[in-house]
Amino acid sequence: MVGWEKQVCTIKRKRNVNLEVQMSNIKIQKLTKRYGDMLALNDVSLTIESGEFLILLGPSGCGKTTLLRCIAGLETPDEGQIIIGDKVVFSSEKNIFIPPGDRNLGMVFQSYALWPHMTVRDNMKFGLDVMKMPVQQADKRLAKVLTDLGMSELRDRYPSELSGGQQQRVALGRLLAAEPAVFLMDEPLSNLDARLRMDMRVELKKFQASTGSTTVYVTHDQTEAMTMATRVVVMKNGNIQQVSPPTQLYKNPQNTFVADFIGMPRINLLSAKRPKRAGSVFTNGDIELDIGWCPDQNEIIIGARPEDLAICKATNYKSGNFAVSSVLPNGPEVIVQLIGGSTSLLARVNHDVNLQQGELMEISFDKKALNIYDAETGQLINRPES
Numbered sequence: 001m002v003g004w005e006k007q008v009c010t011i012k013r014k015r016n017v018n019l020e021v022q023m024s025n026i027k028i029q030k031l032t033k034r035y036g037d038m039l040a041l042n043d044v045s046l047t048i049e050s051g052e053f054l055i056l057l058g059p060s061g062c063g064k065t066t067l068l069r070c071i072a073g074l075e076t077p078d079e080g081q082i083i084i085g086d087k088v089v090f091s092s093e094k095n096i097f098i099p100p101g102d103r104n105l106g107m108v109f110q111s112y113a114l115w116p117h118m119t120v121r122d123n124m125k126f127g128l129d130v131m132k133m134p135v136q137q138a139d140k141r142l143a144k145v146l147t148d149l150g151m152s153e154l155r156d157r158y159p160s161e162l163s164g165g166q167q168q169r170v171a172l173g174r175l176l177a178a179e180p181a182v183f184l185m186d187e188p189l190s191n192l193d194a195r196l197r198m199d200m201r202v203e204l205k206k207f208q209a210s211t212g213s214t215t216v217y218v219t220h221d222q223t224e225a226m227t228m229a230t231r232v233v234v235m236k237n238g239n240i241q242q243v244s245p246p247t248q249l250y251k252n253p254q255n256t257f258v259a260d261f262i263g264m265p266r267i268n269l270l271s272a273k274r275p276k277r278a279g280s281v282f283t284n285g286d287i288e289l290d291i292g293w294c295p296d297q298n299e300i301i302i303g304a305r306p307e308d309l310a311i312c313k314a315t316n317y318k319s320g321n322f323a324v325s326s327v328l329p330n331g332p333e334v335i336v337q338l339i340g341g342s343t344s345l346l347a348r349v350n351h352d353v354n355l356q357q358g359e360l361m362e363i364s365f366d367k368k369a370l371n372i373y374d375a376e377t378g379q380l381i382n383r384p385e386s
């Protein structure tokens, strides 16, 4: 499920923000949710710190929305516990289920559905009216949100007179106007075009930082996750794979699933064996690679980002050379596909490098940047401290 209908926002009153922000961390403990035989969440534990912009990321069906809906109280987990601030809102053991409206999260908008009989402005003002915010203050805030969203000109239109993307912005505006202390969002930018999406990422990030709202945000778009989150949770099949700040997620993925999922173009994952019992040299077909240290495992997977490969034109043919298979210009850079025997690699090079299909290249790796994985478990092998 993508989109709007899954969007949920919890709103707290602005006048309580300072007090409530301190209390708005969320603890998820050993949470399991099944739909019949489908295990949507498998023993998930996670602490979302107060003021954090946490993004749940993963392929379709990995359980992101289910987790968000469990926090909101829109789904009842089978096992586990959820604590918001100091309040247990769900516990299978203690038989506690606090309904969404009583979770001390203020109001819950379950869907993006706009009031059809209200204008853009009135739809956005809805939450503020419920809060009984003084008119002047509400007008000022609405004006800012309308400007930020590029909706000022459309303020008097009705939802039926708007495109899907514009409707999405109205719903977003309604949430932003209320300046929530806890903010749960599910793919809120999915209907927007690429440019507006980028602008909205900037706005959302600024908004979140300025209010200190605890934000839990679901997306399957890694650019969104990597650009906005303070921490990203990568999920697969109802399990958490890694929880890290974006840079760490990119540089040190904890397993081959995360390594492969994060990064565009994708990481090179090379299966390699150690011909001798000990040593730091591993081989993959014709490639012989000294990884610079000696893991215990004899069979590994070498993770090398495309920018961690250096290529230069080979003066004569030798074993281990790669041929340029494809050259893909991409603005300031060029993505080069290289083929050597049965191995295919991607390299990211500067745009001014002139390469022709079929040219032979020598390749080398930035050893310090490589991540080494156990071939059997797919887990990162920690290298000894240097």
Ligand code: ATP
Pocket (backbone or CB within 6 Å): 001, 002, 035, 038, 039, 040, 058, 059, 060, 061, 062, 063, 064, 065, 066, 067, 220
């Ligand atoms: P997407 O990015 O496609 O929205 P997701 O990661 O948010 O995916 P969920 O919507 O949480 O995934 O679904 C997790 C799993 O639970 C999926 O296999 C989905 O088919 C299943 N599921 C979700 N809701 C229900 C439901 N109400 N009844 C049965 N199965 C469900």
